[in-house]
Structures are given as structure tokens and as C-alpha cells.
Amino acid sequence: MTYIAKPKFQHPGLKKNDLGYTHRDYEGKVSTLCAGCGHDSITASIIEACYELSIEPHRVAKISGIGCSSKTPDYFLGNSHGFNSVHGRMPSVLTGANLANRDLIYLGVSGDGDSASIGFGQFAHSIRRGVNMTYIVENNGVYGLTKGQFSATADRGSKSKKGVTNTDNAIDLVAIALQLGATFVARSFSGDKTQLVPLIAAAIRHKGASFIDVISPCIAFNNHAGSTKSFDYVREHNDAVNRLDVLVGRDPIAVDYAPGTVQVVEQHDGSKLALRKLDADYDPHDRLGAQTFLARHAAKGQIVTGLLYVDPDAEDLHEHLNTVETPLNTLEADTLCPGSAALDKFNASLR
Amino acid sequence: MKPTDIAAPDYFHKVVDCQWACPAHTPVPEYIRLIAQGRYSDAYMINWKSNVFPGILGRTCDRPCEPACRRGRVEETPVAICRLKRVAADFKDDITQRLPRPAAKNGKRIALVGGGPASLTVARDLAPLGYHCTVFDADPQAGGMMRSQIPKFRLPNSVIDEETGYVLGLGVEFKGGHRIDSMKALLAEKYDAIFVGSGAPRGRELDIPGRKEAAANIHIGIEWLANVSFGHVEKIGKRVIVLGGGNTAMDCCRTARRLGGESVKVVVRSGFEEMKASPWEKEDAIHEDIPILNYMVPVAFKHVAGKLIGVTFQQVKAEYDAKGRRNLVPSGEPDQTIPCDDVLVAVGQENAFPWIEQDCGIEFDKWHMPKVDQKTFVSTNPKVFFGGDAAFGPKNIIWAVAHGHDAAMSIHRLLSGEDINERPLPDVQVSSQKMGIHEWSYDNDISNDKRYKVPHRDKVVALKDIRAEVELGYDVKLALGEAHRCLNCDVQTVFSTSLCIECDACADICPMDCITFTNNGEEDDLRTRLKAPSPHPDQDLYVSSDLKTGRVMVKDEDVCLHCGLCAERCPTGAWDMQKYLIEMTHAGSSCPTKSRSAA
Numbered sequence: 039m040t041y042i043a044k045p046k047f048q049h050p051g052l053k054k055n056d057l058g059y060t061h062r063d064y065e066g067k068v069s070t071l072c073a074g075c076g077h078d079s080i081t082a083s084i085i086e087a088c089y090e091l092s093i094e095p096h097r098v099a100k101i102s103g104i105g106c107s108s109k110t111p112d113y114f115l116g117n118s119h120g121f122n123s124v125h126g127r128m129p130s131v132l133t134g135a136n137l138a139n140r141d142l143i144y145l146g147v148s149g150d151g152d153s154a155s156i157g158f159g160q161f162a163h164s165i166r167r168g169v170n171m172t173y174i175v176e177n178n179g180v181y182g183l184t185k186g187q188f189s190a191t192a193d194r195g196s197k198s199k200k201g202v203t204n205t206d207n208a209i210d211l212v213a214i215a216l217q218l219g220a221t222f223v224a225r226s227f228s229g230d231k232t233q234l235v236p237l238i239a240a241a242i243r244h245k246g247a248s249f250i251d252v253i254s255p256c257i258a259f260n261n262h263a264g265s266t267k268s269f270d271y272v273r274e275h276n277d278a279v280n281r282l283d284v285l286v287g288r289d290p291i292a293v294d295y296a297p298g299t300v301q302v303v304e305q306h307d308g309s310k311l312a313l314r315k316l317d318a319d320y321d322p323h324d325r326l327g328a329q330t331f332l333a334r335h336a337a338k339g340q341i342v343t344g345l346l347y348v349d350p351d352a353e354d355l356h357e358h359l360n361t362v363e364t365p366l367n368t369l370e371a372d373t374l375c376p377g378s379a380a381l382d383k384f385n386a387s388l389r
Numbered sequence: 390m391k392p393t394d395i396a397a398p399d400y401f402h403k404v405v406d407c408q409w410a411c412p413a414h415t416p417v418p419e420y421i422r423l424i425a426q427g428r429y430s431d432a433y434m435i436n437w438k439s440n441v442f443p444g445i446l447g448r449t450c451d452r453p454c455e456p457a458c459r460r461g462r463v464e465e466t467p468v469a470i471c472r473l474k475r476v477a478a479d480f481k482d483d484i485t486q487r488l489p490r491p492a493a494k495n496g497k498r499i500a501l502v503g504g505g506p507a508s509l510t511v512a513r514d515l516a517p518l519g520y521h522c523t524v525f526d527a528d529p530q531a532g533g534m535m536r537s538q539i540p541k542f543r544l545p546n547s548v549i550d551e552e553t554g555y556v557l558g559l560g561v562e563f564k565g566g567h568r569i570d571s572m573k574a575l576l577a578e579k580y581d582a583i584f585v586g587s588g589a590p591r592g593r594e595l596d597i598p599g600r601k602e603a604a605a606n607i608h609i610g611i612e613w614l615a616n617v618s619f620g621h622v623e624k625i626g627k628r629v630i631v632l633g634g635g636n637t638a639m640d641c642c643r644t645a646r647r648l649g650g651e652s653v654k655v656v657v658r659s660g661f662e663e664m665k666a667s668p669w670e671k672e673d674a675i676h677e678d679i680p681i682l683n684y685m686v687p688v689a690f691k692h693v694a695g696k697l698i699g700v701t702f703q704q705v706k707a708e709y710d711a712k713g714r715r716n717l718v719p720s721g722e723p724d725q726t727i728p729c730d731d732v733l734v735a736v737g738q739e740n741a742f743p744w745i746e747q748d749c750g751i752e753f754d755k756w757h758m759p760k761v762d763q764k765t766f767v768s769t770n771p772k773v774f775f776g777g778d779a780a781f782g783p784k785n786i787i788w789a790v791a792h793g794h795d796a797a798m799s800i801h802r803l804l805s806g807e808d809i810n811e812r813p814l815p816d817v818q819v820s821s822q823k824m825g826i827h828e829w830s831y832d833n834d835i836s837n838d839k840r841y842k843v844p845h846r847d848k849v850v851a852l853k854d855i856r857a858e859v860e861l862g863y864d865v866k867l868a869l870g871e872a873h874r875c876l877n878c879d880v881q882t883v884f885s886t887s888l889c890i891e892c893d894a895c896a897d898i899c900p901m902d903c904i905t906f907t908n909n910g911e912e913d914d915l916r917t918r919l920k921a922p923s924p925h926p927d928q929d930l931y932v933s934s935d936l937k938t939g940r941v942m943v944k945d946e947d948v949c950l951h952c953g954l955c956a957e958r959c960p961t962g963a964w965d966m967q968k969y970l971i972e973m974t975h976a977g978s979s980c981p982t983k984s985r986s987a988a
Contacts, residue, residue: 040957041827045835045900045950047463051922052902062900074892074960082897229891257892257960269890273938 066116076228076254087238107149107176126157129164144171154190170354178256186259197264221352222248246352410457412791425872432477447475491560495519505533507586507777510793527568589778593737599690603697610735626730633735634664801976888963895955
């Protein structure tokens with residue numbers, strides 16, 4: 039880690055967003071992770087996405103569990119709300135917070151240990167309930183804090199730094215998320231910000247459960263030959279199905295591509311995603327097709343990245359529960375507890 | 390773009406903007422670090438070696454380094470480099486033991502005409518090599534314009550005595566009060582080489598009506614300043630007009646304030662902004678209640694019965710032609726007469742060589758300036774060299790020093806039987822500053838402090854005594870604060886392509902968004918694709934060779950803080966912080982004689 043604070047000086051020509059902020063205004067404290075950690079690149083991508091979307095930092099709640107990845111919310115959005123929860127319990131805390139105040143933007147940051155092992159159940163239920171959130175897993179395939187044991191997402195047959203081969207089957211969180219009904223599913227790579235930043239921005243704008251699995255090489259314990267989560271391996275086996283090039287508001291898209299190569303996806307809030315197809319046959323609206331595609335490529339050792347599935351008309355938990363538009367935490371006591379007369383009336387309706 | 394060749398001595402030299410901008414190429418960050426460590430004598434010696442007059446320059450330098458300082462591109466004001474130099478001089482211990490010993494004479498004799506900074510630099514470089522140097526000056530003491538023209542409230546005699554003394558103490562012969570009247574006679578004395586460092590001793594005249602009639606109260610600025618310096622002039626009228634907008638004009642008006650001038654005005658032809666005087670000198674004058682009136686051209690001296698009563702000015706305005714050249718045209722407003730008792734004319738200086746005869750083998754150009762080689766400073770007479778203001782017209786002390794070094798090198802090579810056109814390469818050292826995983830041998834924690842003001846003597850007290858130095862200099866605490874503002878631009882970011890795994894850690898941590906990983910392209914195109922805008926094309930791009938993904942690393946050197954965070958966050962050591970120290974070759978350096986590519 040670095041012991042000095044990042045200097046306050048910034049490039050005099052930095053561009054400002056609609057709120058008058060530069061990307062430096064979205065930073066947090068200086069990272070204490072190992073030098074070169076992929077997680078730091080994801081941090082930088084989240085900063086960039088929030089800057090580009092002109093998000094007011096105080097409108098964001100960043101929630102995490104335990105692990106290297108779960109430390110990172112300290113390194114971005116220093117002026118946002120945050121909650122560092124118990125190991126694996128980020129999804130539950132996030133769900134609760136979301137229920138209490140539906141107006142905030144929820145950013146769940148977790149790792150492969152936090153989400154695929156101790157919090158696997160929590161992960162599953164928050165996805166299947168359709169909590170309106172952006173769930174980012176910083177996936178390095180090892181337990182970095184405890185010196186590099188295989189995690190549940192480590193591929194069968196991959197080798198540890200000491201040369202031990204992993205004999206367990208891997209959990210593919212993207213496949214699980216698809217199966218559990220996530221309405222925005224993507225995979226990306228910490229070493230490819232041009233792909234990752236628009237995906238995070240699109241996920242934040244998506245209403246419903248957005249899940250992004252980001253392969254993030256562990257520089258200390260999982261960046262060697264034989265690893266399937268190293269910089270070199272991911273770069274060699276990366277099979278991007280599409281590139282999300284622009285994310286625009288309600289303005290018409292002006293991107294000049296050959297006809298048929300760009301697919302425009304309009305989301306619930308009117309924002310549009312311009313997807314440049316890299317695999318002509320891939321359809322990001324086909325959940326079943328995505329699952330098959332994923333399984334077939336995983337068998338060949340390929341890592342499928344890009345926007346894998348999106349349901350632009352998704353509903354979220356609040357719609358399922360038919361809650362009021364006003365965030366519950368701002369309702370007055372007499373509204374939340376209307377008194378015994380109202381209770382009697384309600385009970386009578388059930389008789 | 391092609392990968393940057395960091396082995397070329399000039400590449401990293403340009404990154405050290407201050408050193409690159411300094412005519413003598415003094416290693417500024419190196420001595421500022423020593424000041425921060427309290428090693429004032431070491432800091433002084435680095436300066437002494439490079440610019441010969443640290444105490445004098447620390448008070449009077451024109452500071453070309455400061456506008457170049459990278460800090461000025463990052464925040465409002467550059468590091469107070471000049472005043473830190475003075476700190477080294479003020480707080481050093483006795484350094485006489487560190488000076489070169491007078492050497493055994495090698496039998497070669499050099500005559501130096503004029504005892505100013507150029508000649509003394511030549512003598513400083515050559516005397517330790519065994520040359521018998523004789524300096525001639527019309528004034529009784531050494532120092533030239535530093536002693537005669539710079540007022541004592543800016544530069545006390547004690548500082549001049551000390552630093553000229555260090556040079557003369559090297560076994561240099563000084564013949565004060567000895568004006569050289571004939572080059573021919575000097576050549577006849579069979580010196581092995583002659584150096585002319587006689588300055589630009591003549592103040593420019595202002596020939597307008599009334600000049601002759603009112604002559605008793607119209608004084609040429611530099612002559613008047615010299616007369617004040619040597620005690621020949623002790624007072625001036627109550628109402629004084631100073632004509633001219635250069636640093637001499639600023640010295641004149643401030644001196645006049647101290648000799649009885651109660652209402653002193655500076656009047657300039659140009660606009661206030663375009664004045665030649667350094668901004669800080671204008672500030673100091675204004676601080677002493679001296680108004681500066683601009684866009685006024687003097688047209689006549691008003692006089693009654695041989696006595697000056699005022700100056701009449703035509704009012705003008707600036708107009709720019711299609712080529713952007715400025716013309717001053719009458720504004721149409723009526724002429725204005727400002728009453729006064731005395732006028733000081735400081736409208737420029739000229740060279741004058743009435744003592745150089747036509748048949749000395751020294752050719753002059755149509756402006757009556759000697760034909761002097763820009764690199765070797767030799768005239769058309771192979772034994773006669775020129776430097777300082779005498780070579781290319783009025784500049785300033787630090788240029789005179791730089792000329793002196795180069796001329797001394799030429800003289801040494803000439804008298805050693807070598808080609809004077811071949812110049813030895815500078816000595817360059819590049820060394821890693823890594824001490825531990827996150828430890829560097831320099832202070833990489835960037836200070837956010839604003840520029841510290843130099844304490845001044847109380848104005849009432851200062852104006853009463855012409856010898857009371859106005860600037861008091863930084864104390865140790867202020868100096869430390871100011872020294873910490875230096876960005877250590879000589880500690881370079883050095884990139885090894887083969888070690889890079891393209892993890893982006895450096896690009897993510899860089900506080901100034903200097904680093905971009907992208908596809909290569911032509912420079913103009915590449916500059917548009919960087920993480921942050923690139924407004925200064927004169928600042929180089931550091932481009933790597935192709936990385937594994939086919940991209941390249943591009944670093945815009947422009948606003949790099951040299952904080953070393955890229956190197957701290959690099960997992961493979963592809964970035965390293967390496968101190969680049971370039972020492973310009975002076976006479977007697979034993980470097981291989983290879984021609985330099987530039988600078």
C-alpha cells in the first residue's frame with residue numbers, strides 16, 4: 039500500500055460533468071490493496087461511470103461485505119453513504135436499505151468469496167427478488183486476504199500459485215444470476231476499462247437487479263501461468279459478444295456504424311444503450327440462449343464478456359410489493375402507524 | 390510515434406523545466422532538496438559551481454527558471470527558486486575550504502577586459518587550471534554592473550565583495566582603476582587570449598527638444614546609478630520623472646525615492662503589461678508609492694531659464710496590424726505636461742567599443758556589434774573572445790555567467806590545441822531513488838502550500854536609508870516551507886516496457902492523469918486521445934515501445950508532480966523513479982569530445 043495521500047492537485051484541464059465535478063471529485067481514500075490489484079481498476083471504473091452519469095455522490099449507497107473487494111468502497115465516492123456489513127451479508131443489508139429508502143442508487147460490491155461461498159444464499163435471494171441495485175462481484179478466484187486458497191469460482195483444473203490443481207467444480211455467478219432472473223447480466227475484465235465503464239453506467243441506469251461479474255486478477259496470488267484469472271489468460275481467452283459503446287439520455291443516438299451491426303436497447307428510464315455486435319448471432323434479450331451460449335463457451339475454456347442479458351422492461355422488488363412511491367424512511371409516524379381504527383378496519387376486511 | 394529515447398541527455402533535461410530554462414543550467418531541484426535538509430553549504434557549492442554568484446543572483450537574478458517552473462502550471466505561482474538560492478548563501482558555513490586552490494601556473498596568460506560577471510566567470514573557470522588571468526576594470530573594485538548599477542538596497546556591497554573575492558582568491562590578478570583604451574595595445578602585450586566582458590556601458594540618449602537646455606537636471610539612468618553607488622550623487626529633486634520601463638528604470642525610481650524624491654513617477658511609452666521590467670520589480674516600485682503611467686511618449690523637456698520645469702508627453706494607444714505587430718499611435722487626447730525637478734532617462738543601454746581599433750582583426754556588423762560565434766564566443770580574431778552584454782547586447786547576469794563558461798571552455802580548448810567547435814558532452818547521471826517498497830530517497834509527499842512571501846523591511850525605515858536592504862530573505866522556517874513546494878522534477882519517471890503487465894494501476898493512481906495506455910499514432914493524433922487534455926505541445930510525450938496488447942504507454946510530461954505514485958502502485962517495478970543529474974561541462978572537464986545534439 040501507499041503511505042502518502044494522493045496529492046490534491048489535479049490536471050488544470052480536466053473536464054467537468056453536468057454537476058461541475060471532475061472525476062477526481064468521485065474518488066475516496068487512497069487504496070490499501072496490493073499494488074496492481076485488479077480491484078483498483080474496478081474502483082477507477084466505478085468512479086468514471088459515476089462521473090459520466092453526473093451522479094450526485096450523496097444519492098449513492100455503497101454496501102459491501104468482507105474481503106479485498108469489500109474494502110474498495112472506501113476508495114471511491116468518498117461523499118456517498120456506505121455500509122461495510124458482515125461477511126456475505128451485503129445483499130441482505132442492501133435489500134433492507136433499499137426497502138427503507140427506494141430513492142438512493144444502490145451499489146453492492148462483493149467478491150467471489152463473499153458472494154459465491156459464505157454469502158451464496160444471500161446473493162441468490164437478492165437477485166431472485168429483483169432488488170433495484172447494481173451488484174458487482176470483483177472476481178479473482180482466490181481468497182487473497184488469507185494468502186491465495188482457491189475460491190468457489192476457481193475453474194476446475196486451474197493451478198494455484200504453489201502448483202496445486204483445483205479439483206472442485208467452479209460456480210459461474212453469471213450463469214446463476216441468469217438462472218435466478220437477474221434482468222441485467224454482464225461480465226467484464228478489470229483490465230479492459232473501455233468495456234467495463236459503460237457496462238457499470240448501464241447497470242446503474244437499469245431498474246431491477248443488475249449483476250456484473252468482473253474478472254479481476256489477484257496480482258499477489260493468482261496471476262501466474264496455470265491460473266485462469268490472470269491478466270494473460272483472460273486477455274487470450276476473452277470472447278466479447280458485444281461492446282457497449284455509448285450510453286445516452288433521451289437524445290437520439292448518433293453513432294455511425296454499418297447497418298445491422300448496432301443494436302439499440304431502450305431502458306425503462308428512457309436511456310438508450312448502443313450495443314455494437316461482435317458476435318452476429320448473439321441476442322442479449324434471449325435468457326435461455328445466453329445460458330446455452332455461456333455453457334458452450336465455458337466448456338471450451340473461453341470467457342464470455344459483454345452485456346449478456348438485459349430486460350429493458352424489468353420490474354423491481356418495490357413494484358412486486360406494491361410499496362408507496364414515497365421512501366418509507368420519510369413517511370411520518372401517523373402514516374406508517376395509522377392507529378387502531380385503521381387496524382380494525384383492515385382486520386375486518388380479512389374476516 | 391517512435392519510442393522515446395530517454396538516453397538522449399536532453400530528453401530528461403527538458404523535463405527539469407527550471408534547469409532547462411536557466412542559461413547556466415543550474416541543477417535547481419538538487420540544491421532545493423539540500424536546502425530542505427539544512428545542507429546550505431552543499432546547496433551553495435552546487436550553485437557556485439554552476440553560476441558563480443549565488444548570493445548576488447539570489448537577490449538580483451532575472452529568474453528565467455521561475456516562469457518555466459512546473460509548479461506554475463499546477464497552481465498559481467512557481468517555486469521561489471531565486472530566493473531559495475539566497476537562502477543557501479545566507480545560511481551557509483564558511484566555504485573557503487571547499488574552493489579550488491590557486492593552481493601552479495601553466496605559463497599561459499589571459500587578459501579579461503571588464504570586471505563584471507562574464508569576465509569573473511571566465512577567470513573562475515580558467516584560474517584553477519593554471520592560467521594567469523588578469524582582469525582590468527575602470528572601477529577600483531571588481532563586480533562591474535553588479536556593483537555600479539544595482540542599488541545597494543537590493544544588493545549590499547558585502548555580498549559583492551564576498552563573491553567577487555572568491556574568484557579573485559583563486560589567484561586571479563585584478564587591475565582596478567585601469568581602463569583599457571586600446572585593443573591594439575592590449576594585443577601587443579602578447580596575451581595568449583583576450584576576453585572582452587566590458588558590458589553595455591552606455592545609456593541610450595533621448596534626443597527631444599529641451600534636452601541640451603535643461604541638461605543639468607536630466608540624467609542618464611545607468612550613469613546616475615553608478616554615481617549614486619560610488620557616492621558621487623547624494624540627492625535629487627523632490628519631483629522626479631523616470632522615463633523607461635525596464636529594470637534600470639525601476640532601480641532609478643526606487644533610488645530617487647531614497648535620495649529626496651517625494652513624488653517620483655515612472656512614465657512608459659508602452660502599456661503597463663508590456664514593460665520590460667520584471668513583474669516583481671514593478672511590484673516593489675509600486676509598493677514604494679511610485680505610480681507607473683503608461684502609453685505616454687515624451688516629446689519635449691520644458692525649461693525656463695535653463696532650468697527644467699517638466700516633461701511634455703503625447704498620449705498614445707496601441708494598435709495591432711494584420712501581422713499582430715504593435716504600433717503606438719496618437720490617441721488624439723491633448724498632450725500632457727508633468728512638472729518635475731529632475732528626469733532620469735532609462736530607455737535602454739547600448740554597447741560601445743570606441744577602444745577597439747579597426748585593424749585588430751575584429752569585425753563588426755552593421756549594428757556596430759562585434760561578430761561573435763553563438764557557441765564558442767570567439768570573434769573574427771581567433772584569440773579574442775566576447776561574452777556577457779558585450780557579446781550580443783544587454784541581457785542579464787545569469788546570461789553573462791553562461792557566456793563566461795562557454796568562452797572559458799573555448800579558450801581552454803584553443804590553448805590546449807583542440808578544436809574549439811567541438812564541445813564535450815555534459816556529464817549525466819541517472820540513479821534509482823528506490824529505498825524500500827514505498828520509500829524513496831526524496832520527499833515525494835506533495836506540499837499544498839502556496840508560495841511564501843519574502844519578508845521585507847518596513848517601508849518607512851527602508852526609504853530612509855539607501856543602503857538598507859529591502860528584502861530580508863527567508864528565515865529557516867519559511868525556506869523549508871518554500872523548499873517543500875518544489876516538485877523534484879529531476880526525479881524522473883522511467884518506464885520499462887518489458888516489465889509492464891498493463892494492469893492500469895499507474896494510470897488509475899496518477900493524480901494528474903498523465904498516463905494513458907492507448908494505440909500508437911502520430912503525435913498530433915495521440916495528443917487528442919490522452920486521458921487529460923494536452924495544452925502544451927512544447928512539453929514532450931514519453932512513449933513506450935509496443936506492449937503485449939499492442940498498445941503503448943504514453944505519458945504527458947506536462948504536469949507530472951513526480952510524486953512517484955505510479956512507481957509505488959506498479960506491481961512489477963515497470964515504473965521507477967530515477968534521479969537525473971546533468972552537469973554542464975566547464976573548462977577542464979575531462980569528458981570525451983563528442984558533439985552534442987542540441988542545447
